[in-house]
Amino acid sequence: MAGALYIHIPFCLRKCLYCDFFSIPYESGMEREMEKRYVNALKSELILRKDNIGTLKTIYIGGGTPSIFEAGSIARILEFINNNFGIESGAEITMEANPSSVDDEKLRALRQAGVNRISVGVQSFNDAELQSLRRIHNAAEAARALDIIKKYFGNFSIDLIYGLEGQRVEGWIRTVEAALSFAPPHVSAYELTPEADTHFGRRVKIGEAALPVEDDIVAMYSLAAELFAGAGLHHYEISNFAAVGFFLCRHNQNYWRRGLYAGIGAAAHSHLKIPADERNYTVRTSNAADLTQYLTAIEDNTLPVYETTVIDGLEGLKEDIFLGLRTAEGVSVERLREGGLDVPGLQALVENGLAQLDETRLRLTRKGFLVSNRIISSIMDRIDYG
Numbered sequence: 001m002a003g004a005l006y007i008h009i010p011f012c013l014r015k016c017l018y019c020d021f022f023s024i025p026y027e028s029g030m031e032r033e034m035e036k037r038y039v040n041a042l043k044s045e046l047i048l049r050k051d052n053i054g055t056l057k058t059i060y061i062g063g064g065t066p067s068i069f070e071a072g073s074i075a076r077i078l079e080f081i082n083n084n085f086g087i088e089s090g091a092e093i094t095m096e097a098n099p100s101s102v103d104d105e106k107l108r109a110l111r112q113a114g115v116n117r118i119s120v121g122v123q124s125f126n127d128a129e130l131q132s133l134r135r136i137h138n139a140a141e142a143a144r145a146l147d148i149i150k151k152y153f154g155n156f157s158i159d160l161i162y163g164l165e166g167q168r169v170e171g172w173i174r175t176v177e178a179a180l181s182f183a184p185p186h187v188s189a190y191e192l193t194p195e196a197d198t199h200f201g202r203r204v205k206i207g208e209a210a211l212p213v214e215d216d217i218v219a220m221y222s223l224a225a226e227l228f229a230g231a232g233l234h235h236y237e238i239s240n241f242a243a244v245g246f247f248l249c250r251h252n253q254n255y256w257r258r259g260l261y262a263g264i265g266a267a268a269h270s271h272l273k274i275p276a277d278e279r280n281y282t283v284r285t286s287n288a289a290d291l292t293q294y295l296t297a298i299e300d301n302t303l304p305v306y307e308t309t310v311i312d313g314l315e316g317l318k319e320d321i322f323l324g325l326r327t328a329e330g331v332s333v334e335r336l337r338e339g340g341l342d343v344p345g346l347q348a349l350v351e352n353g354l355a356q357l358d359e360t361r362l363r364l365t366r367k368g369f370l371v372s373n374r375i376i377s378s379i380m381d382r383i384d385y386g
Ligand code: SF4
Pocket: 011, 012, 013, 014, 015, 016, 019, 020, 021, 023, 063, 064, 065, 098, 121
């Protein structure tokens, strides 16, 4: 049974130029009607998935922009979950929010409804950069939203993006310092990736968008990591930093530890046990990334799953190595040996300052995180597929 639940709310006020998440602008005038219909669909999907969901330890409401829903809709979803599955006392309940779609009243109501962690998509504290991303908010709105969030939520995260078109190292550092002035217990800092099927990705492909050079990207990552460390935030995953203990995102840690979770909503993914399977295999499934298909399937009493992948022993091992090396916990030496890897042969990573290796675990250092793709793929290539 999964003790973690992801809920995808696929609506946004408008599409940001770099975004490849499944999100669609609300059809004007249909907002509240669609919101009601979607909430009903989520409840139906929960019932369809009842055999896979246990008492919940973490719930993550993501999107899209879940904060454009009324607080009452979020409250109804959480109440339904609690009545049907139970939510553990002390469970982590996160909701993503856009700075321009929260106000005092909504945040207070969300806190009352049980949401106890907000992840706010600030991305930058520079108005020109926000405009170039086609974000709907500006820096002043982000600051205003953070002031209100801090009033109701001791646990919150600020999401930032670096490596933006035309961005300089100094400009990025000003954004990091502005974020730290709110004393966040958690920050996520992602490098902007030009995804092929986005407006931004197409501009990069034809050479129209000038991205910072590699050395600047390295400087942005390293300097930000130092500033976060100086503010007491532990670098616990490649792109995530948190005050130790309570503030690490438990929901995401479950993903990185290859835990089970159920995902509901259009385009949501799940990782579940295969019932009565003695080999301990699991299955990863994806819901249809299409609102009409999703709603039609659910209203027809069928799960809207369009893709299923069985994770056998070898796939599970690969995932453990790949996911573990993205985190400060690293991967167990035992798992590396099960993959037929020559563990003493990994000493070169240690000598180059890219990893730490002790009797039980291999962990990448900050320098190793910077080139993690290269390290992980070289380790993957050495797995014995015998
Ligand atoms: S608000 Fe987030 S989910 Fe919506 S379009 Fe922008 S980046 Fe994508």
